[in-house]
Amino acid sequence: MSAEHDVAVLGVGMHPWGKWGRPFVEYGLVAARAALADAGVDWRDVQLVVGGETVRNGYVGYVSGATFARALGWTGARVATAYAACASGSTALDTARARILAGLCDVALVIGADTTPKGFLAPNAGDRWDDADWLRFRLMGATNPTYFGLYARRRMDLYGATTADFAQVKIKNSRHGLANPNARYRKEVTAADVEASPVVADPLRLLDICATSDGAAAVVLTSMDYARSRGMAAPVRVRAVSTVSPRYPNVVPDLPDIATDSALVAVPTVGFRQSIAAAAYEEAGIGPEDLSLAEVYDLSTALELDWYEDIGLCPEGQAEKLLREGDTALGGRVPVNPSGGLACFGEAVPAQALAQVCEVTWQLRGHAGERQIEGARVGITANQGLFGHGSAVLLSA
Amino acid sequence: MEPAPLSRRARVWSYTDARYQPPPPYVPQSDPYEPFAIVAAELEGEKIIVLGQAASGVTTDDLSVGASVELVVEPLYQVDGVDHLVWRWKPVAGAVEEEQ
Numbered sequence: 001m002s003a004e005h006d007v008a009v010l011g012v013g014m015h016p017w018g019k020w021g022r023p024f025v026e027y028g029l030v031a032a033r034a035a036l037a038d039a040g041v042d043w044r045d046v047q048l049v050v051g052g053e054t055v056r057n058g059y060v061g062y063v064s065g066a067t068f069a070r071a072l073g074w075t076g077a078r079v080a081t082a083y084a085a086c087a088s089g090s091t092a093l094d095t096a097r098a099r100i101l102a103g104l105c106d107v108a109l110v111i112g113a114d115t116t117p118k119g120f121l122a123p124n125a126g127d128r129w130d131d132a133d134w135l136r137f138r139l140m141g142a143t144n145p146t147y148f149g150l151y152a153r154r155r156m157d158l159y160g161a162t163t164a165d166f167a168q169v170k171i172k173n174s175r176h177g178l179a180n181p182n183a184r185y186r187k188e189v190t191a192a193d194v195e196a197s198p199v200v201a202d203p204l205r206l207l208d209i210c211a212t213s214d215g216a217a218a219v220v221l222t223s224m225d226y227a228r229s230r231g232m233a234a235p236v237r238v239r240a241v242s243t244v245s246p247r248y249p250n251v252v253p254d255l256p257d258i259a260t261d262s263a264l265v266a267v268p269t270v271g272f273r274q275s276i277a278a279a280a281y282e283e284a285g286i287g288p289e290d291l292s293l294a295e296v297y298d299l300s301t302a303l304e305l306d307w308y309e310d311i312g313l314c315p316e317g318q319a320e321k322l323l324r325e326g327d328t329a330l331g332g333r334v335p336v337n338p339s340g341g342l343a344c345f346g347e348a349v350p351a352q353a354l355a356q357v358c359e360v361t362w363q364l365r366g367h368a369g370e371r372q373i374e375g376a377r378v379g380i381t382a383n384q385g386l387f388g389h390g391s392a393v394l395l396s397a
Numbered sequence: 398m399e400p401a402p403l404s405r406r407a408r409v410w411s412y413t414d415a416r417y418q419p420p421p422p423y424v425p426q427s428d429p430y431e432p433f434a435i436v437a438a439e440l441e442g443e444k445i446i447v448l449g450q451a452a453s454g455v456t457t458d459d460l461s462v463g464a465s466v467e468l469v470v471e472p473l474y475q476v477d478g479v480d481h482l483v484w485r486w487k488p489v490a491g492a493v494e495e496e497q
Contacts, residue, residue: 119420120417120419120420122419122420122421123422125421127422134422136448137419137420137421137422137423138422138423138424139473139483140435140448140449140450140483141415141418141419141423141433141435141450142415142419142435142448143415143419143420145413146413146415146435149413149414149435150410150411150412150413150435150437150448151411152413153411153412153413153462154410154411154462157411157462157463198416199414199416200416200417201413201414201415201416202412202413202414202416202434202457203413204413251444251446252446253410253437253446253448257448258447258448258449259445259446259447259448260445260446261445262443262444262445263439263444263445264443264444
């Protein structure tokens, strides 16, 4: 697609990640105001507010777009709320983008914020025998780390990955996050630290698995014309947003499913996770060889390695080599998770995909401080969530 | 739709375990909690991967990718003294050597 499908990222802002148990709206407001200030846009000029939904904070979370708009002060702006599990932030962003590209508005504010409970993410209360997410807990005790453990073991068996490789991902990301004021964990982690942490879901240890966090991120998205009218000749641009779903048959166990489709039917050559970034590349006419950096969803250390392959940084089975050669560390060929990733943030579901966009934007502007990647021109975000959701956002300077 | 019986035999696609007690709606089976293994196994005939707990007493040490398992039915929890049953995966003794 051509430049006429670009929209401008005029402002980004975050509330730091942590665990305070405060209302999610408070975090969202801090991020929203930071993004508006960064954009130099007055709240009263925002024509559309899109919220990423949080499902753990009652009705105000289900209608978070309206909740944030009310908290900022009713102005009559349009509101929408998007839920797509871990891809919620990107879906919210895409809603704003589509309305801008349709010529229906010029200035949109996208906000995601969450307050998470301690421990495993679990279904809301109540018996629901027709809800796959409820059933996997009831019938198998299968938590999210269960699936991460299955993928990690599979990598070890197929490609010879080791638990030392997994630990190396954590070590790398912990170094990246040291200089990130928004990261929850800013402490260098050693191989001995990982080894000393208890196994949660064999072969993964506690330090291989991301925490659940409170946090918020916001993005001010505008038309290119509006950005120019504000004197921004070359803003960071959103080039593509992918929110594709799996193709039948989906033969890899995905959260929260108990069973896959049958592989007796002709299987697509591109699996679901690969198809997420591929759709973004195709939409933008940009390839993985153009990337300066990537922010990927390291729900587990092993999963970050899967993403290297799924976003096209290397062929299948080569991720460990890429990691061991330092290609994905700051200073390497294509740094992955320069923000520190989920390893340093923990996951705040509706905010996380937007936090990825914030980091890529700072990198592309040259505003990432000590973790800056020199001359960064193109960056991608990638994530996958429950129920066939996934997303990738491709941005360029 | 017609009901169709599926293969009871499958091959381990991957496996893991649950070292910490899962939250509700999981119903704990013992107090104190005892970890259990979870298997993703591909049905031999249908090539469908089905997740399930490993049979009682089976740990990750007893499992390997590609090994044969068979479906067994075991109690998952009790309500008012009545067993509620669930499918589980059990390694087939000696099958790894025979079939590889």
